[in-house]
């Protein structure tokens with residue numbers, strides 16, 4: 511069994527670390543911050559099996575001027591970051607053609623369709639099976655226009671095997687009485703489920719990893735030492751090097767620079783989102799609710815609620831715009847009229863997004879002992895356990911349950 515270094519302790523990195531540890535490897539995670547504090551804590555907590563239609567949609571380029579001007583819109587582009595993001599963004603919008611969208615959705619479905627089973631196995635392994643709430647997620651629509659926009663995405667998802675029922679807004683209110691009764695339509699996404707708190711989930715994975723003998727080094731990676739096709743060590747911010755037999759790159763939105771140092775250029779940017787936990791929401795929800803027009807979702811936490819979402823294209827060095835989090839909380843009254851908004855905690859997360867919305871999983875043909883586990887965009891929580899299974903199977907030389915060619919780190923060069 512070998513010594514493995516995992517760079518990055520988000521939901522993806524810690525899941526890979528646990529899976530490799532279960533195979534008998536000695537695993538060390540390099541994480542400069544608190545495990546999970548990156549994008550993972552800010553997540554809505556959904557196992558979003560049907561979230562397979564890419565974020566890049568036809569006609570997006572025409573909307574850019576509006577995004578630049580309205581910093582409170584559900585989708586926005588920070589003017590100060592626009593130039594920096596341009597190369598990534600033009601590739602992102604180039605993927606909005608129907609044929610490309612179908613191919614991406616179909617590739618993502620191959621991963622998400624095993625996500626619930628992989629996630630359940632992971633929760634069972636750490637003794638926390640009750641963290642998964644197997645209830646569908648509900649999306650709410652005010653009018654025909656909003657419903658029609660989502661309709662095309664729903665049709666594609668259905669064609670690929672997702673189960674989505676359309677019901678009236680009144681029926682949605684009956685299912686979850688806290689929901690305002692006056693929505694015109696609702697969609698029930700039957701394949702989805704949610705976790706009671708992504709922060710608690712990552713902490714449980716982290717604690718299990720430590721109890722089983724894993725190590726977390728509170729230090730960042732700055733690069734790698736390589737000889738030919740083999741990486742010898744990861745160079746760390748404290749000036750030391752960590753030597754290992756195998757390496758996993760799972761530094762979320764910050765993976766791009768490290769990949770470049772490995773000689774494997776990848777295209778990746780962080781897409782910001784915000785999450786606000788409300789300590790005493792005054793309403794009880796049974797389902798996670800999404801309001802696409804407002805660009806957010808509301809997830810029931812243990813005894814509380816979190817309002818999370820928005821897509822903000824802002825470079826990683828841009829400071830968080832907390833106003834966007836506050837706007838979401840105000841808008842949440844539209845769907846939950848009885849909501850009390852005492853803020854317990856606000857979180858920001860940079861979703862690691864590739865221009866084709868596909869994650870980056872597996873080995874580059876240039877390196878023998880490095881695996882990539884990053885670029886999961888809006889699906890990191892959903893796909894962490896599946897990615898960990900693929901990384902562990904790859905390390906063991908077992909046949910993979912999914913062909914990972916479409917997720918190769920080499921596809922960008």
Ligand SMILES: Cc1cc2nc3c(=O)[nH]c(=O)nc-3n(C[C@H](O)[C@H](O)[C@H](O)COP(=O)(O)OP(=O)(O)OC[C@H]3O[C@@H](n4cnc5c(N)ncnc54)[C@H](O)[C@@H]3O)c2cc1C
Nearest residue numbers: 518520521522548549550554556731762783859890891892
């Ligand atoms: C508002 C919001 C809602 C979301 N909702 C959902 C949802 O419902 N379902 C879903 O599946 N996904 C959701 N997501 C997406 C999901 O949160 C991300 O895809 C996921 O967290 C990515 O995990 P990660 O481990 O790759 O990245 P991160 O959680 O960002 O972890 C990367 C880690 O790498 C560390 N790191 C960075 N640089 C270095 C370095 N140089 N050396 C070592 N370590 C480093 C960071 O400190 C960080 O801890 C949501 C995201 C947001 C923002």
